[in-house]
Amino acid sequence: MTSRLAAVLWDMDGTLIDSEPIWIAQQFVLVEQHGGTWTREQGLALVGADMHDTAVAMQAAGVDMDAAELVAALERRVIESLQLEVPWRPGVRELLAELVREGISCAIATTSSHEMAALVAAAAPDGAISVVVGSEDVARTKPSPEPYLRAAELLGVRARDCVAVEDSPNGLAAAIASGATTIAVPHDAVLPGSGDFLMWPTLEGRTVEDLRGSMSNTVADSEGSV
Structure with a gap:
């Protein structure tokens, strides 16, 4: 018998969208505007990182801006792109729509800004995402579990009764520490080969029943059922 699925807690960058x-394209633009150099590898290394860490890395690469100003400029560029089009990951919209039909709540827990996450939530199927936790909504961002614990609290559920979906090492650490059943969906970041999480190659074709089943599956059965 599968466990009760109270809610789904979603990472945003690289997972939902x-x-x-x-992000990496805009990092290139800012660094080059300041006469520095940037590589895709540097951008990938920051996937799932706190925005302050991103600012420090870009300052070291030559961006002569205050950290807060740098983060604001970078996020503004990304938001402007998302306002034109939200690039959903495969299977996400279909799964969100099924969660709505099943009456299962969802939240975003992200290291990006609340504004950006709210934009994505508004573009999701109607009623899919009811809670947003951005970087400024917590004292500690990922890999701290605080974003996921806060998201669960706002939904009125326990994190251990939720499934969290992630794509980065920092995000996995945060989700696991929160007590949520954690699913890794690889994308750009290099993930651990094993751990206290399930590995799904994609969300395409996945269902609410798969999410429920993940709560009683073992890590050894990380491919899950389709």
């Missing part, structure tokens, strides 16, 4: 290429 394919935004990492946008």
Whole structure:
């Protein structure tokens, strides 16, 4: 018998939406505008990182801006891109729509800003995402479990009764520490080969029943059922 699925807690960048290429492209632009150099590898290394860490790395690469100003400028560029089009990851919209039909709540827990996450939530199927936790909504961002614990609290559920979906090492650490059943869906970031999480190659074709089943599956059965 599968466990009760109270809610689904979603990472955003790279999990709900394919935004990492946008982030990295805008990192290139800012660094080059300041006469520095940047590589895709540097951008990928920051997937799932706290925005302060991103600012420090870009300052080291030559961006002569205050950290807060740098983060604001970078996020503004990404938001402007998302306002034109939200690049959903495969299977996400279909799964969100099924969660709505099943009456299962969802939240976003992200290291990006609340504004950006709210934009994505508004573009999701109607009623799919009712809670947003951005970087400024918590004292500690991922890999701390605080974003996921806060998201569960706002939904009125326990994190251990939720499934969290992630794509980065920091995000996995946060989700696992929160007590949520954790599913890794690889994208740009290099993930651990094993751990206290399930590995799904994609969300395409996945169902609410798969999410429920993940709560009683073992890590050894990480491919899950389709």
